[in-house]
Amino acid sequence: MESWSFPPAYDENFLPAPEGRYWFPRRETMPAGDREKAILERLQQVCAYAYEHAPLYRHKWDEAGFHPGQLKSLEDFEEKVPVLTKKDLREAQERHPPFGDYLCVDENDVFHIHGTSGTTGRPTAFAISGADWRAIANAHARVMWGMGLRPGDTICVAAVFSLYMGSWGALAGAERLGAKSFPFGAGVSGMSARCVQWLNMLKPTAFYGTPTYALHLAQVAEDEGINPRDMQLKIMFFSGEPGASIPAIRERIEGLYGARVYDSGSMAEMSPWMNVASSAETDGMLCWQDVVYTEVCDPETMRRVPYGERGTPVYTHLERASQPMIRLASGDLTRWVDEPNPCGRTYPRLPHGIFGRIDDMFTIRGENVYPSEIDAALNELAHYGGEHRIVISREAAMDELLLRVEADAETFANTDGAARFCTEVEHQLQKMLGLRTAVEIVEPGSIPRTDFKARRVIDDRAVFHQMQTQLDEENR
Amino acid sequence: MESWSFPPAYDENFLPAPEGRYWFPRRETMPAGDREKAILERLQQVCAYAYEHAPLYRHKWDEAGFHPGQLKSLEDFEEKVPVLTKKDLREAQERHPPFGDYLCVDENDVFHIHGTSGTTGRPTAFAISGADWRAIANAHARVMWGMGLRPGDTICVAAVFSLYMGSWGALAGAERLGAKSFPFGAGVSGMSARCVQWLNMLKPTAFYGTPTYALHLAQVAEDEGINPRDMQLKIMFFSGEPGASIPAIRERIEGLYGARVYDSGSMAEMSPWMNVASSAETDGMLCWQDVVYTEVCDPETMRRVPYGERGTPVYTHLERASQPMIRLASGDLTRWVDEPNPCGRTYPRLPHGIFGRIDDMFTIRGENVYPSEIDAALNELAHYGGEHRIVISREAAMDELLLRVEADAETFANTDGAARFCTEVEHQLQKMLGLRTAVEIVEPGSIPRTDFKARRVIDDRAVFHQMQTQLDEENR
Numbered sequence: 001m002e003s004w005s006f007p008p009a010y011d012e013n014f015l016p017a018p019e020g021r022y023w024f025p026r027r028e029t030m031p032a033g034d035r036e037k038a039i040l041e042r043l044q045q046v047c048a049y050a051y052e053h054a055p056l057y058r059h060k061w062d063e064a065g066f067h068p069g070q071l072k073s074l075e076d077f078e079e080k081v082p083v084l085t086k087k088d089l090r091e092a093q094e095r096h097p098p099f100g101d102y103l104c105v106d107e108n109d110v111f112h113i114h115g116t117s118g119t120t121g122r123p124t125a126f127a128i129s130g131a132d133w134r135a136i137a138n139a140h141a142r143v144m145w146g147m148g149l150r151p152g153d154t155i156c157v158a159a160v161f162s163l164y165m166g167s168w169g170a171l172a173g174a175e176r177l178g179a180k181s182f183p184f185g186a187g188v189s190g191m192s193a194r195c196v197q198w199l200n201m202l203k204p205t206a207f208y209g210t211p212t213y214a215l216h217l218a219q220v221a222e223d224e225g226i227n228p229r230d231m232q233l234k235i236m237f238f239s240g241e242p243g244a245s246i247p248a249i250r251e252r253i254e255g256l257y258g259a260r261v262y263d264s265g266s267m268a269e270m271s272p273w274m275n276v277a278s279s280a281e282t283d284g285m286l287c288w289q290d291v292v293y294t295e296v297c298d299p300e301t302m303r304r305v306p307y308g309e310r311g312t313p314v315y316t317h318l319e320r321a322s323q324p325m326i327r328l329a330s331g332d333l334t335r336w337v338d339e340p341n342p343c344g345r346t347y348p349r350l351p352h353g354i355f356g357r358i359d360d361m362f363t364i365r366g367e368n369v370y371p372s373e374i375d376a377a378l379n380e381l382a383h384y385g386g387e388h389r390i391v392i393s394r395e396a397a398m399d400e401l402l403l404r405v406e407a408d409a410e411t412f413a414n415t416d417g418a419a420r421f422c423t424e425v426e427h428q429l430q431k432m433l434g435l436r437t438a439v440e441i442v443e444p445g446s447i448p449r450t451d452f453k454a455r456r457v458i459d460d461r462a463v464f465h466q467m468q469t470q471l472d473e474e475n476r
Numbered sequence: 477m478e479s480w481s482f483p484p485a486y487d488e489n490f491l492p493a494p495e496g497r498y499w500f501p502r503r504e505t506m507p508a509g510d511r512e513k514a515i516l517e518r519l520q521q522v523c524a525y526a527y528e529h530a531p532l533y534r535h536k537w538d539e540a541g542f543h544p545g546q547l548k549s550l551e552d553f554e555e556k557v558p559v560l561t562k563k564d565l566r567e568a569q570e571r572h573p574p575f576g577d578y579l580c581v582d583e584n585d586v587f588h589i590h591g592t593s594g595t596t597g598r599p600t601a602f603a604i605s606g607a608d609w610r611a612i613a614n615a616h617a618r619v620m621w622g623m624g625l626r627p628g629d630t631i632c633v634a635a636v637f638s639l640y641m642g643s644w645g646a647l648a649g650a651e652r653l654g655a656k657s658f659p660f661g662a663g664v665s666g667m668s669a670r671c672v673q674w675l676n677m678l679k680p681t682a683f684y685g686t687p688t689y690a691l692h693l694a695q696v697a698e699d700e701g702i703n704p705r706d707m708q709l710k711i712m713f714f715s716g717e718p719g720a721s722i723p724a725i726r727e728r729i730e731g732l733y734g735a736r737v738y739d740s741g742s743m744a745e746m747s748p749w750m751n752v753a754s755s756a757e758t759d760g761m762l763c764w765q766d767v768v769y770t771e772v773c774d775p776e777t778m779r780r781v782p783y784g785e786r787g788t789p790v791y792t793h794l795e796r797a798s799q800p801m802i803r804l805a806s807g808d809l810t811r812w813v814d815e816p817n818p819c820g821r822t823y824p825r826l827p828h829g830i831f832g833r834i835d836d837m838f839t840i841r842g843e844n845v846y847p848s849e850i851d852a853a854l855n856e857l858a859h860y861g862g863e864h865r866i867v868i869s870r871e872a873a874m875d876e877l878l879l880r881v882e883a884d885a886e887t888f889a890n891t892d893g894a895a896r897f898c899t900e901v902e903h904q905l906q907k908m909l910g911l912r913t914a915v916e917i918v919e920p921g922s923i924p925r926t927d928f929k930a931r932r933v934i935d936d937r938a939v940f941h942q943m944q945t946q947l948d949e950e951n952r
Binding site for chain 1: 573574583584586587588589590591593594598599601603627628630636637638639644651656657658659660661663664665667670673674677678679
């Protein structure tokens, strides 16, 4: 069997035959039940290791009455092991700077330091040992192989190289895969036009970045008189935003570049963050359970929901020894299924990727509504003007959903067209949400643009009610 | 003897004992004459290799009547081998995209692609094989070891990670050295305040970036109420600008951070670009001749000038096999000496680092003047306000040098103080340039700030004369 142990011991010179679909055929296609037995063994090892080396886990587990010796099944794991939160990590680093009392290796064995952006409050540092860096590189190479990337490909990594692990993980994977790495980065003023120039000059076969940046680059290319298709990209893989799993956005990017689009990525803390990712033959995201064990859980009980249902991913490292994350709560939202995958891998799958955050979800007349689903639905409409706002209010005792939607210029200019578009949006939402929605069509460009992750929801039911009224009056 | 061959074959697990001053004692301290014999052997190998694999060299050398078989001495090398220019590289890549007809390895062996910024015209791509990447990492680790960096250090790399090789080379060296790498990057809006926060939180021992950025960060730290000394940096090493070898700038940075400052770096094309660098005990920059062979040449004849004289560095790779540069003309200006070095290394040294560009130099009344020297001289004066302009004009038949210099606020506000500062500047320049200079003291902040590399020279002798008169009149 291929190398699978904790800690991992990969052969750095191993490469599959180029025509092989799998990097590790047995690990990727074994019966799910057999894999779960092996995962349990890994979990026992990782938990024993963490209990021994990380006071954070020891104290947390002692308090919860859990000891690694009690771990006899995956049910024991979800039942007995409390989830870890980002707040736990932040507080541990505050108490034990800089890396917290969950660094399980000697501080001198730390190879790379990365971290969260810390836009609010104290950032969290990731201390990654050299051995863990190799584990990340090997795992990413394996997942990227599954997307169809091969030695000989040129991979442009167009995301900022800094604290963020996205770019570094993609680069480490590209290097380990034997591809030509073109780490262009992103985020510096003036860089986009130059990136377009280089893509057009080098003709790399693959691109990594965020969906937003790929859409922006296509616009920059067009402004420079370059058709994005002339860059001849074949594979574009993304992380950092849910876009690549939203059919309309994926199709827009595929249409602009003439390339195949793949989604990937869990959390920076969880690197190898490509532990959930599309494969060449399988849409949505496969959970590479032998790299990181993913449980899609009920956000209240933090126990797995049945396949087919929605929940929040809880992740556990099976191949990291420096700061292993055990049951880290993501706060993300997804749905998982356990069905045969076209690529033949026997992993559970997130058919719509990761489509939101627990705290993005709102409930209206008892229905759970995810803003990203509304975004996706609108993006499927030919006459959508590009931006919208979701306003939730209460008329009498009933919650009301109002959707302000931009039409495109031609549609908006034509009274009949606008009315038809309005009906179309109403139907689309009725179909998707199962509830009636008031729709207001507005002029294209009239709603301020927001970055991808920003919230488009205005909840007008309580505290915002007065403010909204006042704003509306001022705008009259 | 330590590994020294072409192509190089380094032991990736080798590390000197921590107390050792040298990475490779013999290569670094051998009698210069013995080293030159070995360099000649390397040059014969590199030239034969390039002649065989790179049509660019074959054609260029055939045309010049040079064949590698003729190489019997270092004099043969400088006499017979024509210099290579950046233009040669650009044109070769235009003819043979993307990497030019001087890529000496299979295109599939390319590991990383970097390049010039291409701010004017077509950029040049650097195609670096995996083996060359390891050679760069080993060479940089060796030079950084010479600066006093050791496993256990935490090294913050605060320069943009993109096309530019500076950050990547420093990172590869830090990784190979066994230090903790903290690749923070730079260049993204809002990053500087965050960098200060992280430096203050992590307390890394070492910092790499540009002198300009270090000065900027100190300012940002002070704005955030943080004393840069609280970051507890011990070693700061720089490249990309001449600042770290200008005593006044070096002292300013050392004073702000309480750290030792080292200079390094030749050209991105020449990576390992740390082939000229300070060591812990030796100021200025040592020419690590066994890594890259440096000839400081007369810009007209492109033959070596005697030690003690000024000239332009011409570089030759001794350890790169993918796109070896052979006699690449830098266009930079320096002075080299051959004296015993405090660190005991037997390399030639650039005592004032690289202090300008051939085309920055101007001649006035027969004297060569380097703007960077004027900058350094002004920075040594206590009452300097921080910016200046050099105006060259012609009165009757004589060139005149006018220096517009900002005084600090206190000095400027006091008539006597301003007059004394004016005399001080005149004396300083007379001493340095050997010619009389007119000095005009102006208000602090009155001259627009320019980035470090921008030219501060206004040559008013010919075309600019009328323009300047007009501007002066408008400003009256």
